[in-house]
Amino acid sequence: MALFQLEKRPTATELSSHYFALASLSSFVISVLLISVLVGLAVFHWQTQQALRWWFEQQHQWLCREAEQVRNGPLQETFVMRRQLEMNPNETLGKPLSQHPTWMAQVTQLNGQLVRLSDELSPPYLETSLPLAIQAWAQEAELPGMPGMLGMPGVPGLMLCLPNCWHPEPPARVSLILSMLTYLMRLSMETADLPTAMSLALSQQAGWGGRGVGVLEVRLDYATTAIAAAVGRSLNLQPLIRTFQVLAPGRCIQRQRQQRLIWQFRWRLLPDSSAP
Amino acid sequence: MTRALALDPRTSADKSQKRRSQMTAALALKLERERRREAQMAESSALKKIVVVDDHELVLNSTVEALKQQYADAQITTAQTAASALAQIAQTQPDVAVVDLALPEQAGQTSRPETGLHLLRTLMQQYPTLNIVVQSANAKSLVRLKPAINAHEGGFIIADKSLSLKEMLTKVEWAMQGLVFTPKEMRTGLEIKPEWLEVLRLAFQEGLQDKAIAERMSVAERTVRHYWTQVQDALGVYPDTGKNNRIQTEIRAREEGLID
Numbered sequence: 001m002a003l004f005q006l007e008k009r010p011t012a013t014e015l016s017s018h019y020f021a022l023a024s025l026s027s028f029v030i031s032v033l034l035i036s037v038l039v040g041l042a043v044f045h046w047q048t049q050q051a052l053r054w055w056f057e058q059q060h061q062w063l064c065r066e067a068e069q070v071r072n073g074p075l076q077e078t079f080v081m082r083r084q085l086e087m088n089p090n091e092t093l094g095k096p097l098s099q100h101p102t103w104m105a106q107v108t109q110l111n112g113q114l115v116r117l118s119d120e121l122s123p124p125y126l127e128t129s130l131p132l133a134i135q136a137w138a139q140e141a142e143l144p145g146m147p148g149m150l151g152m153p154g155v156p157g158l159m160l161c162l163p164n165c166w167h168p169e170p171p172a173r174v175s176l177i178l179s180m181l182t183y184l185m186r187l188s189m190e191t192a193d194l195p196t197a198m199s200l201a202l203s204q205q206a207g208w209g210g211r212g213v214g215v216l217e218v219r220l221d222y223a224t225t226a227i228a229a230a231v232g233r234s235l236n237l238q239p240l241i242r243t244f245q246v247l248a249p250g251r252c253i254q255r256q257r258q259q260r261l262i263w264q265f266r267w268r269l270l271p272d273s274s275a276p
Numbered sequence: 277m278t279r280a281l282a283l284d285p286r287t288s289a290d291k292s293q294k295r296r297s298q299m300t301a302a303l304a305l306k307l308e309r310e311r312r313r314e315a316q317m318a319e320s321s322a323l324k325k326i327v328v329v330d331d332h333e334l335v336l337n338s339t340v341e342a343l344k345q346q347y348a349d350a351q352i353t354t355a356q357t358a359a360s361a362l363a364q365i366a367q368t369q370p371d372v373a374v375v376d377l378a379l380p381e382q383a384g385q386t387s388r389p390e391t392g393l394h395l396l397r398t399l400m401q402q403y404p405t406l407n408i409v410v411q412s413a414n415a416k417s418l419v420r421l422k423p424a425i426n427a428h429e430g431g432f433i434i435a436d437k438s439l440s441l442k443e444m445l446t447k448v449e450w451a452m453q454g455l456v457f458t459p460k461e462m463r464t465g466l467e468i469k470p471e472w473l474e475v476l477r478l479a480f481q482e483g484l485q486d487k488a489i490a491e492r493m494s495v496a497e498r499t500v501r502h503y504w505t506q507v508q509d510a511l512g513v514y515p516d517t518g519k520n521n522r523i524q525t526e527i528r529a530r531e532e533g534l535i536d
Contacts, residue, residue, distance in 0.1 A: 080332075111438050
């Protein structure tokens with residue numbers, strides 16, 4: 001009798017409550033799993049970004065050390081060679097005096113190449129000033145003979161609008177910005193239609209929490225709106241935009257205003273920086 | 277003229293004789309001046325004291341050799357570390373210090389540009405009138421010292437190591453004259469201080485000389501000379517053969533709209 005009573009069939013209310021309990025338990029489990037997966041993904045994403053930034057920083061430091069090696073080694077050697085040639089023109093390693101100008105020219109050329117190499121490895125003004133670094137980059141980019149760069153025939157001059165003072169920036173970020181400019185310009189110069197005007201402006205805007213935002217705007221003007229649209233479509237700059245987003249960290253926005261293509265790089269300035 | 281010559285050949289002969297004697301006198305005067313100048317240079321060279329600082333022994337020797345060509349009787353001492361450079365400069369009180377930027381603090385340590393920058397900052401603080409030539413393969417990092425260079429009262433010349441021997445020796449001479457020379461790219465925009473503008477105004481609008489300018493501005497005459505070197509560097513005016521520096525400064529200042 002007692003057993004019979006235990007095996008009593010549950011009522012509809014009891015079934016319903018069991019069903020709801022099970023349902024809420026499973027939805028809770030699913031939610032926990034979903035949240036765990038999302039948190040895991042976010043952590044993975046954050047860790048990947050940190051790892052990439054660490055790697056970029058290490059690469060930057062390594063390149064700076066290499067540049068110092070060039071400046072402290074071969075560049076000093078060429079200095080000594082040059083002085084020896086200048087001070088003892090009659091004793092040029094037993095070579096005839098007529099070869100002296102050739103030797104001088106070769107040493108000068110070697111010196112120039114080493115300076116360029118060290119500047120490629122670690123661009124000037126990385127640690128001191130972003131505007132000066134951009135200015136030096138533009139001067140180098142506009143030199144004739146730089147393939148795919150601004151010194152090519154038919155390329156208009158790059159107008160710079162740079163402030164005199166800027167906040168301290170991490171040298172790795174300055175290096176990244178210069179790399180972005182190099183790739184952006186190189187890709188733009190490889191298109192069939194060259195721009196008719198180019199300008200670059202660096203400025204600061206107010207951001208959240210009183211922290212300033214650095215804004216670098218690159219503007220390329222084309223002959224017509226259709227050409228600008230075609231160039232904008234043909235340039236595959238998504239990897240570049242993503243790279244800046246992760247490594248700066250910051251944002252890069254591409255947009256078109258009539259015949260003008262604009263790339264705007266934005267990043268948060270260091271908290272201790274003061275207004276220029 | 278031809279007609280006069282034809283009419284009176286004796287007068288013409290007299291004139292040419294007179295011209296010849298004038299030219300001879302002028303030449304003699306010029307030669308005498310040259311001799312005096314060379315004597316003065318030799319005398320000043322004999323008194324010159326130079327300290328050369330570079331961590332590379334070969335570079336150090338090359339620079340000393342080059343300086344000996346120009347200043348044969350000068351007393352040249354050398355240092356290879358920042359610490360020994362400070363000691364040498366304190367001991368010799370040189371007329372000019374030729375300093376590399378990448379230096380080790382002590383012997384056996386790694387050469388770093390930061391050490392050279394720190395040395396220069398210390399030198400400018402301790403010896404405000406010391407003439408300095410920075411000879412470096414990476415002189416661009418000196419932009420960090422710009423405020424200190426502007427405040428320094430002695431000569432301050434930035435000489436890239438890629439300069440020729442002749443150019444380097446010219447830069448050393450400029451430093452000895454108390455001039456300031458910084459690479460063009462280090463002068464972003466025209467940074468002119470109010471006191472420099474006042475010097476320009478008093479000199480070129482009121483026609484005052486340095487002594488009178490110093491009195492009007494209530495500063496030492498040496499300070500006025502310091503302002504001149506600073507404003508000339510900002511305007512990119514440097515000694516040039518056959519050109520008057522002050523007139524060049526006035527021309528550039530008018531071009532930039534600093535004076536009316």
